[in-house]
Every structure is written in structure tokens, then in C-alpha cells.
Amino acid sequence: MNAEPTTDPTPIPSLDNLGQLLPSAARRWPRRTALVTDERSLTFEELDRLASRVAHALSARGVGFGDRVSLVSQNRWEWVVAYHGALRCGAVVNPLNVMLTGEELAYILSDSGAKVLLASGERLEAVGGVLEGVQSLERVVAFDGATRQVESFESLLASAEATPFEPVSVDPRSLACIAYTSGTTGHPKGAMQSHLSLVLNCAYTATMHVRTIDDIVVTALPSAHVYGNVVINSTWMAGGCVVLMTRFDPEGAIRRIEQHGATMFEGVPAMYATMLATPALAEADLSTLIRSTVGGQTIAESVIDAWETRTSAPLIELWGMTELSGLGSTHALYAPNVHGSIGVVLPGNELRVISTEDGVTECRPGEPGELMARGPLVTMGYYNNDAATAEAITPDGWLHTGDIATHDGTGRFFVVDRLKDMILTAGYNVYPAEIERVLIGHASVALVAVGREPDPVKGEVAHAYVVPAHGSTPDAEELSGYCRQHLAPYKVPRAIHFVDQLPTTSSGKLMRRMLRQSAATLS
Structure with missing residues (x-):
């Protein structure tokens, strides 16, 4: 190209x-070619x-x-x-x-x-x-x-x-x-994002992922989303080319990787899961990929393993949010790629995990708490909303991210789930992402999302919504048994629903809060 x-x-x-x-x-x-679209x-x-x-x-x-x-x-x-x-x-x-x-x-x-x-x-x-x-x-x-x-x-x-x-x-x-x-x-x-936060995020991302003038990046992430914005502009900082899809579809993404000899693909977990479940992948030549990135939501290690096996290239996890102008952490390309970890904080910034009980005590390695961020990437605040700004950012500059995470004591962090998505069942904390990571590992499951349902006895229980893999006809009892092999009894979904597709945002992230009302129309 x-x-x-x-x-x-x-x-x-x-x-x-x-x-x-x-x-x-x-x-x-x-x-040099900078941007390729369908037009x-x-x-x-x-x-x-x-x-x-x-x-x-x-x-x-x-x-x-x-x-x-x-x-x-x-x-x-x-x-x-x-x-x-x-x-x-x-x-x-x-x-x-x-x-x-x-x-x-x-x-x-x-x-x-x-x-x-x-x-x-x-x-x-x-x-x-x-x-x-x-x-x-x-x-x-x-x-x-x-x-x-x-x-x-x-x-x-x-x-x-x-x-x-x-x-x-x-x-x-x-x-x-x-x-x-x-x-x-x-x-x-x-x-509110400053010029500094936008530039730094793109620059740090380009550095951590070692973007170069030879890179050809295929992505369908929305340009309006912080992840998509960083993908485009960090690639251009290094002189690389962006192949921008109008909308994501698995066959189209695979075709563009082949057609353009892409060195990178960047997307959210559902994109990788659907590409892996697409028959077109079997004959595709993905040998030009040097690395891929995934963010937006937690991803099952089984999906990472499958993509890395198919491409012979690392799938680098990252974590970020709108309030950080993009990424907050990721793995450096040549550093150990620890599956399940969102990596290390971007240079010049800080991350820590604090207790959800008192909001002050720093958690020990392996102990879950709320992930907090501080540094030049943090938002200037919420426009026309001082109350929300004060609630989100502490007086000394720490941003409440709303994510439950752990750390390993060596600088690496692991996101468990969104705090607001946690299901409280009979006094136990159940994280939908943990159940999703298990179910996606079953051969008959292409996509899965877990949401909460009210329960008169336990308060809330988990329900799983499953898109079957191509050519598979999974059984609910079989999947429940599979969960019981890998999860504590209180984490096993109370019910499993089979649907044709799952509700997602424009960036492809699963919308768990929409599962119940959309199940009837999407099945």
C-alpha cells in the first residue's frame, strides 16, 4: 500500500x-497513504x-x-x-x-x-x-x-x-x-478533555504499542469514541496507515486484513469472538499481523488464546475511559503479555486500587477494590456539572473510575468488572464478566452476556444470554453444568437464554442493562 x-x-x-x-x-x-475507507x-x-x-x-x-x-x-x-x-x-x-x-x-x-x-x-x-x-x-x-x-x-x-x-x-x-x-x-x-490529554494519550499509545511508519491498522471502532480516536491519531503520529471500516462485520474485517496486509487489528472483545466464530476465518491469511489490541470491556483468556494461536501474534489488552481521553493502561509490546491483565499505567500517570468499604484504604495484591486514576490524562471535569465533577474527582486529583480491579504488586492491574454491573445475590458479590469468561470458553458459545434479574429470596440472580456458535445447538443444562465445574455455586446463572444477537453500543461493547428487554426482540 x-x-x-x-x-x-x-x-x-x-x-x-x-x-x-x-x-x-x-x-x-x-x-504516503494515511486513510483508506470504502469510498x-x-x-x-x-x-x-x-x-x-x-x-x-x-x-x-x-x-x-x-x-x-x-x-x-x-x-x-x-x-x-x-x-x-x-x-x-x-x-x-x-x-x-x-x-x-x-x-x-x-x-x-x-x-x-x-x-x-x-x-x-x-x-x-x-x-x-x-x-x-x-x-x-x-x-x-x-x-x-x-x-x-x-x-x-x-x-x-x-x-x-x-x-x-x-x-x-x-x-x-x-x-x-x-x-x-x-x-x-x-x-x-x-x-472535558484538554489538548494535552489528547496528545499525550495518542503519543503514549503509539509508544507502548510500537507504532511505526510501516503499520497498516484495520479498525471499525467509531471515530467518535476515545478508543477509535486514539487508534487513528496515534497511528498517524508514526506515519502509519488506517483502514477504517464504516461498521464492523467479521467477514469484512478479515477480508480487509488480508487485502491490505494489515499489521494491526484493533477492536473490542465481541469483535474478536465473532471473527473467531466466522467460517471465513478458516481459509484467511492473517500472517501479516504483528499485534492486535483489545479494550472496552473485559475479555476471556480463552478468546485471547484462540486469536493468538490463529494469528501467531500477541493480542494486547488495554483499559481506558472517556474521562482519560482514551487509554489509561496497557502492555508494552515487548514486555510480558500477561493474559487477563490490563497492563501497566501509561507514563506520567498513576493507578491504584482502593477499598469500596471506606474509599481510602489501598487494597493488598489480589484484593478487589475500585480502580482510581490520577495524572495529566484525567478529565478537566464535567461540563456544566460541578456536582458530578466533585463526586468523580477527589480534591487531590484521583478519579473514581467505577471499575472493580486488583493488582499483583508489580505494577500490573486486572479489571474484574464494572462496579455498577455487580450482582448482589444472597449477600455475595457476583461479577458478570467472571461468568462470561467461563461460558465463552465452551465450544458451542460464540457470544455471551450476563445480566441481573430480581429474585424474591436472593435479591438478585444472574441470567446468561448466549449466542450459539455456528452450527451448534447448545443445551442450557449442559452449559449450567459447565459453569458448575468452574464457578462457585452462587455464581452459576439461574437461567440461560439463547438469542440470535446481543445488544451493543456503537463501539461494540455489550449493553448488559438492555439484555432483558431486548431478549424477546433479538431472539
């Missing part, structure tokens, strides 16, 4: 903000020119330093160009989840004070007329076509100057992005 020789294979110098990334990359590797391929020089046009166009329409620019669409080159163009003119980007309803979208646009919205035609059609109620919104731009009220992205680009737009100089510690978290109750919260 990138056969053009280069005299400068070294990464670009350190940046003050991500708006400087494409200009720097274009100067160093102008004709087109773009070199660093072409990406830089397009981002410059977006910056010129936004600036001409009154967008300046600190103004909010919101983005919502599936993965596409236009989204990426708009993101970098907005940062270049000093705006604050507001990446939005494509699964938001019209009501949720209107709330976030109003709460963030969005001045401009760039969106796909399908999302604009889906949200209907709710945008009329967003008082701060001055302009809507559609990636697909135009109407009397909506300008097309094509015309936006055509109207802009063709000259380079030099990135606006900003304080690295100033606000760069407001990324709203998908809360289970109430309104979502806007985590």
Missing part, C-alpha cells in the same frame, strides 16, 4: 494540540488540504477559538477531516454517538452550546425536527446532500480557500473536546 520510499521514517515531533498533527505529517510524509483513499497531503479547507470554511462562517463544533455520523473520511479542521481553527470538538435519539442529541447540543453540527444525512433524517429547539445552533452541515436549511459538506469545502490554514495557537491545557458519556440514568455527562 505504501511502497513509496521515505528518507524520514521517524515519528513527528511532539505536538501542542492535535490540530497540528496533519500539517506535521503532511510535511514529513506527503504522498476513497487519502494521503497525508490530501488529508491536510481537506482539513485546511474545513478550517477556512468554519472560520469564514464565524467559528473561532472555543466555539463548539459537534460531529455525528458513522465512520467516514468526512468525519475525520471535519474533526481535524475544527481543531485547527481553535474550536472545541464534540464527537457524538450515532446511536443517540433525537431527544438525547438535542440535549447534548444544547448543553455543550454547539454552534455548528456536521452530520450524516441518515442521522439528520433520524432525529427529525429536534434541532430547531437548540438555540445555540447556527449552522447544520450534511455529509450527504443539502436542503434549504442544511448546507452540504461538498459545498462547504468548495467555498473555502485552498491555501494552508495554520493551526490556531492554543494553551495545551485548554479545552479541546467535550465527550459525553453514556450514563445509565439521567442525562449524559460531558467529560
Whole structure:
């Protein structure tokens, strides 16, 4: 894909903000392919020119330093160009989840004070007329076509100057992005990310995973998600190429790895489980993969083992969150890859595990508690929500992550599950991820999620929702027996339901809270 020789294979110098990334990359590797989508391929020089046009166009329409620019669409080159163009003119980007309803979208646009919205035609059609109620919104731009009220992205680009737009100089510690978290109750919260946190996260990720100019990274992670954002921009820091899928499908991912000679695949646990269960994997050539990464949720060691056996390359676990602008920990490529561990904290940051009983005492090795994070990656707080900020971040800067974890005393951490997903059954703590890790190891299980159900005697009990492996017809009693071989009796699911698919977020993470209500429609 990138056969053009280069005299400068070294990464670009350190940046003050991500708006400087494409200009720097274009100067160093102008004709190297940077981005491949289903619609087109773009070199660093072409990406830089397009981002410059977006910056010129936004600036001409009154967008300046600190103004909010919101983005919502599936993965596409236009989204990426708009993101970098907005940062270049000093705006604050507001990446939005494509699964938001019209009501949720209107709330976030109003709460963030969005001045401009760039969106796909399908999302604009889906949200209907709710945008009329967003008082701060001055302009809507559609990636697909135009109407009397909506300008097309094509015309936006055509109207802009063709000259380079030099990135606006900003304080690295100033606000760069407001990324709203998908809360289970109430309104979502806007985590404020600084320019420094965005740049550092990408730089540390590139370093830990040893990204190079020769890397070709296949991913379907949403660009709007912190994991997807870091995958794209950390690869470009090293001069590598990103093959960006619009949406994930297992056969398509395998085909792109082969077609492009990918050196990396990056995704969430469900992506690996479904690729391993896909018949197309049997004849696929994955020999170009040097390493893969997985994050977003806990992953069963059996899935890691199976993927590493099939590819002969390490699958590196990572952990992160919106409030950290991406990763918080991972394994270094050449360090021991301890399966089940999220690795070590990124440089310059801290992690610790504290007691859930008193919120102060540090846990001993192997003792579960809440994972806490501190350092320059931690969010500046929640936008327009001082109460939530005070609840999440202690006065001395420690962020409550909401994850239950352990450590081994040597700097490695192990996430057990989300605190909010824990099931309290007859006084015992049951973690859904522990049950999922066991069930996914059964040959007849392709995917599994575990949720809670109310129980008149025990308070709550676990129910498992299983997608059978291709060609398998698993039996509920057999799977229950399998669980009893590997789990304490109180952890064994009270019931096992068979479904065709599981509810997931736009990034592919399992939505446990939706299991009960979606089981009937998904089965």
C-alpha cells in the first residue's frame, strides 16, 4: 500500500494540540497513504488540504477559538477531516454517538452550546425536527446532500480557500473536546478533555504499542469514541496507515486484513469472538499481523488464546475511559503479555486500587477494590456539572473510575468488572464478566452476556444470554453444568437464554442493562 520510499521514517515531533498533527505529517510524509475507507483513499497531503479547507470554511462562517463544533455520523473520511479542521481553527470538538435519539442529541447540543453540527444525512433524517429547539445552533452541515436549511459538506469545502490554514495557537491545557458519556440514568455527562490529554494519550499509545511508519491498522471502532480516536491519531503520529471500516462485520474485517496486509487489528472483545466464530476465518491469511489490541470491556483468556494461536501474534489488552481521553493502561509490546491483565499505567500517570468499604484504604495484591486514576490524562471535569465533577474527582486529583480491579504488586492491574454491573445475590458479590469468561470458553458459545434479574429470596440472580456458535445447538443444562465445574455455586446463572444477537453500543461493547428487554426482540 505504501511502497513509496521515505528518507524520514521517524515519528513527528511532539505536538501542542492535535490540530497540528496533519500539517506535521503532511510535511514529513506527503504522498504516503494515511486513510483508506470504502469510498476513497487519502494521503497525508490530501488529508491536510481537506482539513485546511474545513478550517477556512468554519472560520469564514464565524467559528473561532472555543466555539463548539459537534460531529455525528458513522465512520467516514468526512468525519475525520471535519474533526481535524475544527481543531485547527481553535474550536472545541464534540464527537457524538450515532446511536443517540433525537431527544438525547438535542440535549447534548444544547448543553455543550454547539454552534455548528456536521452530520450524516441518515442521522439528520433520524432525529427529525429536534434541532430547531437548540438555540445555540447556527449552522447544520450534511455529509450527504443539502436542503434549504442544511448546507452540504461538498459545498462547504468548495467555498473555502485552498491555501494552508495554520493551526490556531492554543494553551495545551485548554479545552479541546467535550465527550459525553453514556450514563445509565439521567442525562449524559460531558467529560472535558484538554489538548494535552489528547496528545499525550495518542503519543503514549503509539509508544507502548510500537507504532511505526510501516503499520497498516484495520479498525471499525467509531471515530467518535476515545478508543477509535486514539487508534487513528496515534497511528498517524508514526506515519502509519488506517483502514477504517464504516461498521464492523467479521467477514469484512478479515477480508480487509488480508487485502491490505494489515499489521494491526484493533477492536473490542465481541469483535474478536465473532471473527473467531466466522467460517471465513478458516481459509484467511492473517500472517501479516504483528499485534492486535483489545479494550472496552473485559475479555476471556480463552478468546485471547484462540486469536493468538490463529494469528501467531500477541493480542494486547488495554483499559481506558472517556474521562482519560482514551487509554489509561496497557502492555508494552515487548514486555510480558500477561493474559487477563490490563497492563501497566501509561507514563506520567498513576493507578491504584482502593477499598469500596471506606474509599481510602489501598487494597493488598489480589484484593478487589475500585480502580482510581490520577495524572495529566484525567478529565478537566464535567461540563456544566460541578456536582458530578466533585463526586468523580477527589480534591487531590484521583478519579473514581467505577471499575472493580486488583493488582499483583508489580505494577500490573486486572479489571474484574464494572462496579455498577455487580450482582448482589444472597449477600455475595457476583461479577458478570467472571461468568462470561467461563461460558465463552465452551465450544458451542460464540457470544455471551450476563445480566441481573430480581429474585424474591436472593435479591438478585444472574441470567446468561448466549449466542450459539455456528452450527451448534447448545443445551442450557449442559452449559449450567459447565459453569458448575468452574464457578462457585452462587455464581452459576439461574437461567440461560439463547438469542440470535446481543445488544451493543456503537463501539461494540455489550449493553448488559438492555439484555432483558431486548431478549424477546433479538431472539
